[in-house]
Amino acid sequence: MTLAELENAKAQSLAEINAADASQIDALRVKYVGRNGSIPALIKAMKDVPKEERPAFGKAVQAWKAEVEAALGAKGGAGAGERAVEADLTMPGRWRGLGVKHPLSRVIEESAAIFARLGFTVADGPELENKFNNFTALNTPAHHPSMDRSDTFWFGDDCLLRTQTSPVQIRTMMANKPPIRVICPGRTYRRDTTDATHSANFHQIEGLYVDTKSVSLADLKSVLAYFAKEMMGDGVTVRFRPHFFPFTEPSVEVDFTCHVCKGKGCNVCKQSGWIEVAGAGMVDPRVFKFVGYNPEEVSGYAFGFGVERIAMIKYGIADIRWLYENDIRFLSQLG
Numbered sequence: 339m340t341l342a343e344l345e346n347a348k349a350q351s352l353a354e355i356n357a358a359d360a361s362q363i364d365a366l367r368v369k370y371v372g373r374n375g376s377i378p379a380l381i382k383a384m385k386d387v388p389k390e391e392r393p394a395f396g397k398a399v400q401a402w403k404a405e406v407e408a409a410l411g412a413k414g415g416a417g418a419g420e421r422a423v424e425a426d427l428t429m430p431g432r433w434r435g436l437g438v439k440h441p442l443s444r445v446i447e448e449s450a451a452i453f454a455r456l457g458f459t460v461a462d463g464p465e466l467e468n469k470f471n472n473f474t475a476l477n478t479p480a481h482h483p484s485m486d487r488s489d490t491f492w493f494g495d496d497c498l499l500r501t502q503t504s505p506v507q508i509r510t511m512m513a514n515k516p517p518i519r520v521i522c523p524g525r526t527y528r529r530d531t532t533d534a535t536h537s538a539n540f541h542q543i544e545g546l547y548v549d550t551k552s553v554s555l556a557d558l559k560s561v562l563a564y565f566a567k568e569m570m571g572d573g574v575t576v577r578f579r580p581h582f583f584p585f586t587e588p589s590v591e592v593d594f595t596c597h598v599c600k601g602k603g604c605n606v607c608k609q610s611g612w613i614e615v616a617g618a619g620m621v622d623p624r625v626f627k628f629v630g631y632n633p634e635e636v637s638g639y640a641f642g643f644g645v646e647r648i649a650m651i652k653y654g655i656a657d658i659r660w661l662y663e664n665d666i667r668f669l670s671q672l673g
């Protein structure tokens with residue numbers, strides 16, 4: 339192509355662009371400046387232009403290209419702006435922050451991993467339970483205060499939001515034969531008034547171990563002490579206090595030494611040096627009868643941890659409500 343021919347082609351292309359409407363602009367962009375368009379083809383063919391004509395020819399091609407682009411730009415056309423952005427491959431990508439896991443999910447997942455090392459698998463049960471699984475089979479007498487309408491969310495006479503994860507003990511035993519070694523993490527509901535340490539909806543991690551060999555309170559204690567150290571670090575001490583639950587005998591409440599003061603006493607542990615984290619005990623023989631096991635042949639222990647409690651101790655969270663507000667400023671600090 340001679341210089342004159344080039345000027346001709348340029349005039350033609352500009353006339354074509356100027357006469358085009360917006361819908362044709364993309365096609366013209368491809369035709370002239372696209373990867374296989376006529377202007378790039380000319381640039382590639384530069385090596386065939388006689389050496390002494392090359393500078394002038396090159397300039398003319400560049401000028402053509404610039405004018406065509408200006409004309410295309412002036413016409414706009416669909417995606418003109420986007421295309422310009424896309425074309426700059428050196429631009430930094432769009433930043434999308436990596437999320438962090440919610441502290442409650444982290445405690446549950448870590449617990450499952452710790453108990454897995456001791457041979458426990460994870461069982462699951464529904465949040466909407468019946469009276470038998472949540473109360474009766476757990477040996478809870480009809481007059482027990484937890485059955486009261488002011489303490490439990492009832493839907494009719496036989497349907498309720500589970501007040502504890504313990505009904506999963508019943509479901510697991512009814513569906514399996516010993517030996518049983520499960521934990522069951524999940525949501526639980528009570529008609530508590532919400533304050534800094536209480537919420538009407540919270541989480542527990544149930545544990546159940548049943549075997550035909552004799553299982554003792556010492557087994558329970560060693561497993562919970564192992565869990566405490568794995569979850570909280572070596573400095574933690576576990577304390578059992580006598581307590582009562584209808585479905586365990588004997589029953590205990592389990593405290594960890596306060597992580598903040600290491601047992602000396604501070605305002606987090608209300609000066610006691612200890613924080614209550616779980617209820618536990620040896621499975622009551624009457625529970626075994628309810629699920630069709632022979633209490634003469636099997637024995638076992640059960641425990642139920644408060645997930646929020648552990649999260650609050652572990653991460654130094656002062657108010658339980660922060661766990662439910664989804665405030666990114668709070669959650670992102672725990673990544």
Ligand code: PHE
Nearest residue numbers: 502504617618619640641642
């Ligand atoms: N379910 C009891 C509670 O919610 C805790 C518990 C679980 C106690 C297992 C003993 C055995 O308070």
